Each structure stands twice: as structure tokens, then as C-alpha cells.
Amino acid sequence: MAKRVAAVAVPVGLVVGGVAYGISRHSSKDEKTLGECTTHVSGLTVVLTDAQARNASLISAVSVRRGMPAHAATIGLATALQESKLYDLRGGDRDSLGLFQQRPSEGWGTRQQVLDPLYATNAFYDALEKVPGWETLAVTKAAQDVQHSGFPEAYASYEKDARALASALTGYSPAAFSCHLPAPAGRATPSVRRAESLRRALRPVFGPVSVSVGADGRLAVASGTVPRGWxxxxxxxxxxxxxxxxxxxxxxxxWTAGSSHGWERASSGSATDSVVID
Structure with missing residues (x-):
């Protein structure tokens, strides 16, 4: 089963009221937050790199697709924060690999499989659902019953940050997660092709989604419920x-790429029943 790995050697930056995981500051004063993703929930701030945020959002999204409560995402995120700092690690203790440091020799899958964040996340939740009463277990206990770590108390260190991330990324804390990322470059792909590409990208994570093209060329992703929309x-x-x-x-x-202001009030282009994309 998964074991605790040595501390990940990554640069750490400033955070207020929470933890910054692997933040690399840029030399330009105006762009010092470029590449960062920030979560603000109940006075707690958690800052991730864009790579960590992609993995955190995937762990949370899969729990949504599986119909699991946000508690499942909290357990998954706390585990991945402890085991890999939310990076898809190529190595670890013995043959441990990936986000959850799952070991092929312990039946978690092949090396290629456990290095696939989607596969690894589903494997983690498959194991979690076999733990009796996991829905009401403490995060540390549930994580340990899945991982069988030599350092079971370590998961508790990440519980508050994982809870904040899970609340934002499963949609129960609206507009609480944002990133400062570069604006896309190059010529825009035709909307119909973009819609099909987006359907293919979202299907493995959220399941089948409806993506339509508006008269203005914007894409609209049907949300179903407000939490699922967020x-x-x-x-x-x-x-x-x-x-x-x-x-x-x-x-x-x-939210606009290239801006560091996060979610801002918008008078148009944000339908109440769909997520609208430019």
C-alpha cells in the first residue's frame, strides 16, 4: 500500500492564513502571482501551483461524478497533499508512484495506470468506498484505512487545507477558487470543434456533459445544479x-485568463443554468 515519501523539494512562497504548496515566485513585480491558484474559504487561504491545482480539481471533480459527498474529496485531497504534495510523482518509497503513492506491487495497478491521475483517483475512491462507515469517519482515519501508511498521523496536518479546497472545488463555496494564468495565445479554434474537444475532455472526469454553441460563438456547459456548476x-x-x-x-x-483579480461581477455571458466559456 502507499507509504509516506520524503519531503518534496519545491520552493515555498507566502500565504496568509493557510499553506502555500510549491509556489515559485516570478521576477516581475506585476506578474508575481502568475502560475498560482488560490482558494479562500472561511478565512483560510490555500495557494497552489497551477500543476497542483489541476490535480486537486480532478480529485474533487471525480468525487462529484461518482456522487460522493464533499467529505470524500476532503479525504482524497488530504491524502494526496501528504503523499505527493499534489504532484504526479514518478517515484517514492520502494515502488510507490503518483498522486497517492500507490504501489503496483500491492495491487493498485500497473506503473502506467497509477501514474495516470484519473486512474489513481478512481482507484483511491474505489478503496475508500470499501471502508465501513467512511462517510462519517475522521479524515485521518479514513485516509489511513485506505493507505495503510507508516505515518498515519501525518494526514491530519493537511485536513484544514483539504477541507477548504474540497469545499471550493466541489462547488459548495462559490467563486472561492481562482487562478492567475496567461491568456491563451494563437488563433482561436472554430467553436464547433472547441465544443467537441471540451466534451471529450470533460467526459472522463464529470461524465457525459452537454456543451452547446451560442450565436455569439461562446460555449455553454450545462451545469445541472448550482454546486455542480461551480x-x-x-x-x-x-x-x-x-x-x-x-x-x-x-x-x-x-474569471478571465491573464487577470489576477479572480472572479469578478459580470453583467453578461454568465447564464444561471450553464457555465459559459470564451
Whole structure:
């Protein structure tokens, strides 16, 4: 089973009221937050790199698709923060690998499988769902029953940060997660092709989603419920660079790539029942 790995050697930056994991500051004063993703929940601030945020949003999104409560995402995030600092590690203790430091020799899957964040996350939740009463267990206890770590108390160190991230990324704390990412470069892909590409990208994580093209060329992703809408919106922000997204709008709020202001009030382009993408 997964074991605790040695501390990850990453630079750490400033954070207020929470923890910064692997933040690398840039030399330009105006762009010092470029590449950072920030979560603000109940007075706690957690700052991640864009790579960590992509993994955190995936762990949370998969719990949403599986119909699990936010407690599941908290357990998953606390575990991944402890085991890998939310990086898809290529090594660890003995043959431990990936976000959760799962060991192929212990039946978690092949090396290629456990290095796939989507596979690893589903494998973690498969194991969690076999733990009796996991829904009401303390985060540390539930994580340990899955991981069988030699350092079970270590998960508690990340519980508050994991709870804040889970609340934001599963959609229960609206507009609480944002990133400062570069604006997309290059010529825009035709909307119909973008819509199909987005459907393919979201399907493994959220399941089948409806993506339509508006008269203005914007894409609209059906949200279903408000929490699911914010979960989708947060995931799209975290993956904006890989999905070539310049703007995400939802419920009269909008996030814009290239801006460090997070979610701002928007008078248009943020339909109440869909996440709108430019």
C-alpha cells in the first residue's frame, strides 16, 4: 500500500492564513502571482501551483461524478497533499508512484495506470468506498484505512487545507477558487470543434456533459445544479491553459485568463443554468 515519501523539494512562497504548496515566485513585480491558484474559504487561504491545482480539481471533480459527498474529496485531497504534495510523482518509497503513492506491487495497478491521475483517483475512491462507515469517519482515519501508511498521523496536518479546497472545488463555496494564468495565445479554434474537444475532455472526469454553441460563438456547459456548476467552473479555470480557455462565466461572475483579480461581477455571458466559456 502507499507509504509516506520524503519531503518534496519545491520552493515555498507566502500565504496568509493557510499553506502555500510549491509556489515559485516570478521576477516581475506585476506578474508575481502568475502560475498560482488560490482558494479562500472561511478565512483560510490555500495557494497552489497551477500543476497542483489541476490535480486537486480532478480529485474533487471525480468525487462529484461518482456522487460522493464533499467529505470524500476532503479525504482524497488530504491524502494526496501528504503523499505527493499534489504532484504526479514518478517515484517514492520502494515502488510507490503518483498522486497517492500507490504501489503496483500491492495491487493498485500497473506503473502506467497509477501514474495516470484519473486512474489513481478512481482507484483511491474505489478503496475508500470499501471502508465501513467512511462517510462519517475522521479524515485521518479514513485516509489511513485506505493507505495503510507508516505515518498515519501525518494526514491530519493537511485536513484544514483539504477541507477548504474540497469545499471550493466541489462547488459548495462559490467563486472561492481562482487562478492567475496567461491568456491563451494563437488563433482561436472554430467553436464547433472547441465544443467537441471540451466534451471529450470533460467526459472522463464529470461524465457525459452537454456543451452547446451560442450565436455569439461562446460555449455553454450545462451545469445541472448550482454546486455542480461551480465545480465545473472551477475545473475549467484550473485547466484553462490545457483547454485553451480565455474566460469562464457562471451565475453573474466571470474569471478571465491573464487577470489576477479572480472572479469578478459580470453583467453578461454568465447564464444561471450553464457555465459559459470564451
Amino acid at each position: 465545480a465545473l467552473a472551477s475545473y475549467l479555470v484550473a485547466h484553462a491553459q490545457t483547454l485553451h480557455i480565455g474566460r469562464v462565466g457562471y451565475r453573474e461572475r466571470a
